[in-house]
Structures are given as C-alpha cells and as structure tokens.
Amino acid sequence: MDTSSDHSVSRTTAAGAVLAPVIEFLVRHAPFDRMAATHLEFLAQRVQLAFYARGEAITEPAQGTAGRFYIIKQGRVRGEVEPGGDQDAWELHVGECFPIGALLARRPVRMAQRAIEDTFCFELTREDFDTLYAESPEFRDFCSRRLASMLDRTLQTLQATITAQVSGDAPHGAALASLVRRAPVTCPPATRLRDALAVMHAEHVGSIVITDDSGRPRGIFTLHDLLARAAEKEFAFDTAIEQVMTPKVLALAPSDTVHEAALMMARESIGHVCLVEYGQLRGVVSERDLFSLQRIGLARLSRVIAQAPDVDSLTRHARDIHRLIDQMLVQGISVAQLTQVITLLNDHVTRRVIELVLAESGAPSVPFTWLAFGSEGRQEQTLKTDQDNGMLFLLPAGRDAEAVRQELLPVAKRINAALDRCGYPLCTGNIMAGNPECCLSYEEWQAQFSRWIEQGTPEHLLKASIFFDLRTLWGDATPAVELRLWLTGRVAENPRFLLQMAENALHNQPPLGLVREFVLEGEGEHAHTLDLKLRGATPIVDGARLLALAQGIEETGTLARLRAVARTGTLHAAEAEAWCDAFSFINLLRMRTHQGQARHGLTLDNYIDPDSLNELDRRILKEAFRQARKLQARIRLDYQL
DSSP states (O other): OOOGGGOOSOOEEOOGGGHHHHHHHHTTSTTGGGSOHHHHHHHHHHOEEEEEOTTOEEEOGGGOSOOEEEEEEESOEEEESSTTOOTTOEEEOTTOEEOHHHHHHTSOOSSEEEESSSEEEEEEEHHHHHHHHHHOHHHHHHHHTHHHHHHHHHHHHHHHHHHTTSOOOSOTTSBGGGGOOSOOOEEOTTOBHHHHHHHHHHHTOSEEEEEOTTSOEEEEEEHHHHHHHHTSTTOOTTSBGGGTSBOOOOEEOTTSBHHHHHHHHHHHTOSEEEEEETTEEEEEEEHHHHTSSOSSOHHHHHHHHHTOSSHHHHHHHHHHHHHHHHHHHHTTOOHHHHHHHHHHHHHHHHHHHHHHHHHHHOOOSSOOEEEEOHHHHHTOOOSSOOOOEEEEEOOOTTOOHHHHHHHHHHHHHHHHHHHHHTTOOOOTTOOSTTSGGGEEEHHHHHHHHHHHHHHOOHHHHHHHHHHTSOEEEESOSHHHHHHHHHHHHHHHTOHHHHHHHHHHHTSSOOOBOSSSSBOOOOSSTTTTOEEIIIIIIHHHHHHHHHHHHHTTOOOOSHHHHHHHHHHTTSSOHHHHHHHHHHHHHHHHHHHHHHHHHHHTTOOOOSEEOGGGSOHHHHHHHHHHHHHHHHHHHHHHHHTTO
C-alpha cells in the first residue's frame, strides 16, 4: 500500500511555467540526459515536488509495496537499516533516484530512506514509472542494469579520451567475420612448396591453408614457417606442402570476437587464425587484421616475450604492456578482459624468466610446479602488481622434503630476483617461492592448509585470502588441480572456518560516509584520498571467495565465482551481476589511475582523489561501494554477524 499520499506537506504539480526548469534540471543527471524529448516531457509533466524536513522518513519498509519513484532535487537522503543506526547506511545526493529495485520487484523497500537535511524530491507514481519504463529504452536500461548502464557510459568517455592519444584498430567486441575481406588462399596437400609459395606471392598473403577435397582445413603454412624450415639442412622447395605444414589448425568461428582471436594468438604464439564453420574454411584472420594500425599487438608482444634471449630484453618488453593496454582501452575491451590480457602477458614474462633461469643454472633433479596466488591466481592483475608465488613439488620415493627444498630454493630466489628486474616487485610479505614456507611438497601444502583451516587465527585467515586463490603458471598442472579440489572440499565441510572467513570478509568496509559522500583516508601521504583496492575491490573479492567456497565451487576469479554461485540458485543472478559490475568499475578506476601515474613517471598506487572524478564517475563509484556493502550485508545475514 502506498502511504506516501498521507504526507502532510503540500505538493505542486511540475507543469506549465515550471516545466522548462524541471527538464533543465533532469538533463543534468543520468539517465535523463540521454532520454528522448517526448519522454522527458512526460516525466516533467507528471512529477510532483515534495518537501521533507530533516529527519523525516521518505519511504520505509512499513509502508508496504513501494508506490513512488523519487529523484532528489535538493538536499541529501540517507538509507539506513535501523533508525539512527549506521549499519549499511549511505547517502544519496542531488540527481540520484530511489527505490528502483523495490518498484521493479513490486515489494517494500528493504531499508528506510530518510532526509538528512531539509530535502526536496521530484516524485512519480508507480503507474507513471511503469509507463516511462515501458516507453523509454534509456530509462529502462538504466533501471534494469543501473550500474552496468552507467559503466557503459564511463567506458565510452574513457575510450574517447584515450583515442586522442593512440591509434585505434578493430574493436575487440567485433565479430571476426567483419575482418574477412577476401576468400582464403588454399591448396591441396600434394602441392609442391615451390608452387604454394608462388601462389602466396601472387596473392600477397602471408599464409596458405591446406585443405582436403571437401574444403576442410588440414594444416596451414606461413612465411614464419618458411623461415624456420629454411634453417633445416634437408630443406627442399620440391617437398609436398603437407610435409612441412603445421598440421594443428587453430580455428575459431566467424561469429567469435576479435578479443578471442587476440587471446588465442597470444596464448599459442601464432599470427594467423582460421575461421571454420560447420567444418568448412570461411576465412583467415591475421594479427595484422586485428591490429592494423598498432605499433605493437597482443600476439606480437606475446611472441617477443616468449622468445626473449635474456632478462634485460624481457625488462624492455614488459614496459610495452602499458602501451598495449592504452591501445586496447580504445577498442572497448571490458575491464575483465583487460585484466585477463594483463595477466596473460605477465604469465608469459614469468614463464620466460623461469626458462632463462633454468637454462643458465640447470634444471633441478626434482621437477616443480610454479604457483600463482592472489590477484595473479585469480587472473585479476592490474598494472600495479607484486609477486605472490610459490613452488609445489612431488616428493620422490626415498627423498627428504627438506633436502629437495634446499635444492629448489636457490632456483626460486633467482627467479624472484629476475622478475623483480622485469618490473614485478618483491612481495613485502615475502609470499614468494624463494621463501621456504612457500616452497613445499604436495603433502606439506596439504598440511599447511589443514593447519590454517583447523586453527583459523587472524594470520591464517589473511594467508588464506591469498593462498586459496592458487593456479598453475609453469610446470605440471595436475598436482595443483588436485590440491585445489582437496582444498575446496576441506573448506566447504568446515562451517567454523567459513564463519571465521565471513568475519574476516567484513573487516574492510567500503568508504561511504554519513556526513560526506565518501570517508577519506586521514593523515599521511595519501590523506584525503580513497583506497580503491583495500576499501573497494577487496570486500568484493573476499565476499565472492567465501560464497564460492561455501558452495564447493572451484573457480578462482571473482566474477566467475559470483556467477557460479548464482547458477546454484543460492544467489539471484541480478544481484550477482550488480556485484560484478561494481567490481569491474572499481578495477576500471584503478586501471585509469595506474595509466595516468605511469604516463607521468609516478609510482603506481591504488589511491584516488574523489574530487578528481567527474559527476558521473563519482555517482558510479558511490553505487559500486553500495553494492560492496550489499554483498557484506548478505554475508552478515547468512552468518548472523
């Protein structure tokens, strides 16, 4: 029931002489600034202006099903769980709207909204809200995917800004079919290499696909392959091309995206991808097609990193990652994809460092698996990252674990030192393979994790938040996969440890203020700033880890964890996506901050002055922090904390 009609203050219809000022106010705020004129007029004609004195409730759960849509014209509004309490409280400011979720779900609001100071609101009835929602695509998009909609806009703004600094290429979301300009150049398997090269020269292409009588690709031959073959003693131009082709044809569908092709090229260190549909060759896409104007591309950078002759060369190539990220931001690549790319390139650097160190010092007698922890383990690295790594080894029969460890530690320390030279600083907490506590046999890792789970001290919980996000970066992946399976099972069956993890996940509160929009850092170097990582990203990372482990989910990435939990039915998909959007925006701000700092030669950090943000970004950041609080509220409710 809508009891807002009982409000004692008078309301004046925003029509006639006041219509223009109402529209002028609306177009200064999202989403109204993008709505069609007819829909703006509809809204302006139907809103009513209401006054609420300081401390007065505007809407609250006791009122029943939400019946009005509010836009703050002047003043401030506080959302609160308990009257006068500070739990899960936040502020809404001029231009912000509420309660969208309650209106769409036809339910009461979950918390009261109260005027912090004398406040004026534009109000719209539920019926008019429904009409506007049905008729205005911009308004509907904002309401149904509020955070995602605003995030789309800030990404567009960011791309426009960076486009002025770097050249653009094929959009990363574009279908590969859009890049195909000609039919693929092919030949039968029995074709002489000499004849195939003549065709490639005549057609001005760098590759030729070998197909069978049915048009199915059997292999590919490129100019890069020619250079490699030319070094062989038995090389002959009369050889059948099937004898020298690369038989493993890496293929994607024409509907797959540029981003997917770029990642495949980078992972496999190749320059061409075949487009295959229903078994038939539809085209070939090269790295040049993907990055036609770029000075450096993802696949090319991956190759030069993988082939770097020494650590000094790797150091130079690692700097190119910053340039590439600038270029990729222009393409509209999502934040999740961007962190995936950064992680992929960092993985390449680490693997090459390991190969170079082993080539110089010799391989140890016992094989090892190089593990990545923390953000690297979750594949969520930004440009600012340090080392979080370890070693896992299988203990041969008759060997002592300590003796094997003493053999591996010097190798690990050289790898850690080389990574430091490449721009990946040593971990201040010493979570590195060169630390004996991070160089363990399979059984020792199990024993260590078991001790943390059984004892659950604050130190153990802190370590768990880093070590539990493990993945293989180099070496045999099987032991690490089995360790993760075992670990996931152990945590899921230990409710006491899950409760302790829940308590730990509430330690870092998002910096939403009761008096100001944000709670800023106090004194020191970072005074009057926000810590985007500790106060923004970490609450979502910790919350997602807890929810996933409680369900026995093996995923390590934050977004993958939230969506996997939603698929179990224990979490609403819309709720999970809102948290994913919040996490993505916070990481976008971190990425933007790092890029700006790198451009000016500054030390990278995660602190940002909210006054440096435009109105839209400030609004999105507030909403992102609110979503982080909602995730913490969910944890608090689940575990009765």
